[in-house]
Amino acid sequence: MASSFLSLPSLLLFLFLTITSLLVHSSSSKPPRPVHLPRTGRVGFRIGLTCVDHGRNLTKFQLIERSVRRGKLRLERLAELATPTSPSKGIRAPVFSGDGEFLMNFTVGSPAVPVSAIMDTGSDLIWTQCMPCTKCFDQPTPVFDPVKSSSLRNISCTSELCEDPTVFKCDHGCKYLYIYGDESSTRGYMAKDTFIFGDSASIHNVVFGCGVNNQGLGLAEGSGLVGLGRGPLSLVSQLDIDKFSYCLTSMGENKTSQVLFGALADLNYSATSGKTRSTTPLVQNPFQPSFYYVSLKGITVGKTRVRVPKSTRKPNNKDGSGGMILDSGTTLTYLDEDVFGALKKEFTSQMKLGVSKRPGAIGLDLCFDLPTTTDVSEVAVPKLKLHFEGSDLELPEENYMIADSWDGGGGVVCLAMAASSGGLSIFGNIAQQNLLVLHDLEEETVSFTPTQCDQL
Numbered sequence: 001m002a003s004s005f006l007s008l009p010s011l012l013l014f015l016f017l018t019i020t021s022l023l024v025h026s027s028s029s030k031p032p033r034p035v036h037l038p039r040t041g042r043v044g045f046r047i048g049l050t051c052v053d054h055g056r057n058l059t060k061f062q063l064i065e066r067s068v069r070r071g072k073l074r075l076e077r078l079a080e081l082a083t084p085t086s087p088s089k090g091i092r093a094p095v096f097s098g099d100g101e102f103l104m105n106f107t108v109g110s111p112a113v114p115v116s117a118i119m120d121t122g123s124d125l126i127w128t129q130c131m132p133c134t135k136c137f138d139q140p141t142p143v144f145d146p147v148k149s150s151s152l153r154n155i156s157c158t159s160e161l162c163e164d165p166t167v168f169k170c171d172h173g174c175k176y177l178y179i180y181g182d183e184s185s186t187r188g189y190m191a192k193d194t195f196i197f198g199d200s201a202s203i204h205n206v207v208f209g210c211g212v213n214n215q216g217l218g219l220a221e222g223s224g225l226v227g228l229g230r231g232p233l234s235l236v237s238q239l240d241i242d243k244f245s246y247c248l249t250s251m252g253e254n255k256t257s258q259v260l261f262g263a264l265a266d267l268n269y270s271a272t273s274g275k276t277r278s279t280t281p282l283v284q285n286p287f288q289p290s291f292y293y294v295s296l297k298g299i300t301v302g303k304t305r306v307r308v309p310k311s312t313r314k315p316n317n318k319d320g321s322g323g324m325i326l327d328s329g330t331t332l333t334y335l336d337e338d339v340f341g342a343l344k345k346e347f348t349s350q351m352k353l354g355v356s357k358r359p360g361a362i363g364l365d366l367c368f369d370l371p372t373t374t375d376v377s378e379v380a381v382p383k384l385k386l387h388f389e390g391s392d393l394e395l396p397e398e399n400y401m402i403a404d405s406w407d408g409g410g411g412v413v414c415l416a417m418a419a420s421s422g423g424l425s426i427f428g429n430i431a432q433q434n435l436l437v438l439h440d441l442e443e444e445t446v447s448f449t450p451t452q453c454d455q456l
């Protein structure tokens, strides 16, 4: 259990870390830098993404239903961890977002062993299950055996990537414990090895967690997790990559989505191509530095503008609450309760359909009944425009309305949005379909370019 790991008196740990750092600093030579990666930004690579539910014989609506359920748990965790209850009071177990909707394939070690890992833009650590397992869940690929990899090296305690006392403990090497809430966690030791991404991007000394004790249903969709957050342990930080993007295909279409790193990330976008691109600054939240926050200033439904409160535009600088994050692992878009209420009112008055009384069709708050005589394609839906700091983004209809038509006519159309409970708003992945979502880490911006993601 987590408690045994954390029950070390914080004072002892503090003293230990202080002494270690004194030893390090008093030695004449600097400690070896653990990460020595080429700046791959000029090269770039891409990886096809697999939906966690791929291979299941489900309808689009059933797929959405499953992912909405997962997303709700994720929302609760994300909101909780963005607002630590007692910031910087002693050492506490941090909780990370975990799970996600897409799997990213790559290989680890020499010889190369395939790994299919959950892509998570809301956390940093990269890890995979490792032999010999004290506890491992079933995974789709063989479990990585570090002993068989000639290029694997353990990370020493003095490494700068082993610093955070809430995650790491020095005990015959750099041991870690990463808790994802819901009793999901991974525990093991830090190592570095060669990873191969895409067709040929072979990168040495990627630092990752060799997880020998892993639990949690949400994690079992893959064989580990790749954090793409903004913290030092994430893949993008380790590779010192200047930008990355992803492009998610229409849900339920069984087409491959993509994640692109480095020079490939913006697909050689040029303003002369006639494509419109919406660019908005990334916002920092010191309480949760790993998240990609954006500033949402308003939403227009049809011709009516809905006001967005200050608490959504920016996270609170005193407690880190509120704000809006961009997330690839949450399905719906979650908005402040008042904003969602106003949006609901607008859609209700502007849609020419009756509000469905079928209680929470799939955990969605606002659905409309589709008369048996009407085809989904004939339904008139008000336009939806998001006003981000610096630019507007008009969403394609399928990015905020989802339909389920019954056999024999009729059905429902639902707004793919819901009210957030913890004050944190999330721009979810249904809203990001068929947009190239580019994270420019140098400029600190994110941009959205309408793109047929299945044609990349």
Ligand SMILES: *[C@@H]1O[C@H](CO)[C@@H](O)[C@H](O)[C@H]1NC(C)=O
Residues within 6 Å of the ligand: 048, 049, 050, 104, 105, 116, 140, 141, 256
């Ligand atoms: C990734 O690996 C998994 C497990 O081996 C496989 O089912 C899936 O098709 C792969 N996805 C891609 C895009 O290659």
Ligand SMILES: *[C@@H]1O[C@H](CO)[C@@H](O)[C@H](O)[C@H]1NC(C)=O
Residues within 6 Å of the ligand: 057, 058
């Ligand atoms: C998928 O499900 C449908 C309806 O439930 C069924 O008719 C079909 O045979 C299934 N296909 C496969 C490949 O299992």
Ligand SMILES: *[C@@H]1O[C@H](CO)[C@@H](O)[C@H](O)[C@H]1NC(C)=O
Residues within 6 Å of the ligand: 152, 153, 154, 172, 173, 189
């Ligand atoms: C790395 O550390 C683990 C855990 O302490 C240990 O079991 C393993 O033998 C070490 N591997 C190497 C290559 O030193």
Ligand SMILES: *[C@@H]1O[C@H](CO)[C@@H](O)[C@H](O)[C@H]1NC(C)=O
Residues within 6 Å of the ligand: 055, 056, 057, 058, 254
């Ligand atoms: C999805 O597409 C792949 C190949 O593109 C195919 O093998 C697979 O059967 C498809 N799955 C479903 C559920 O249609």
Ligand SMILES: *[C@@H]1O[C@H](CO)[C@@H](O)[C@H](O)[C@H]1NC(C)=O
Residues within 6 Å of the ligand: 264, 267, 268
């Ligand atoms: C971008 O341009 C470079 C050279 O200018 C070319 O090598 C590369 O293939 C292009 N990438 C894409 C995705 O079009």
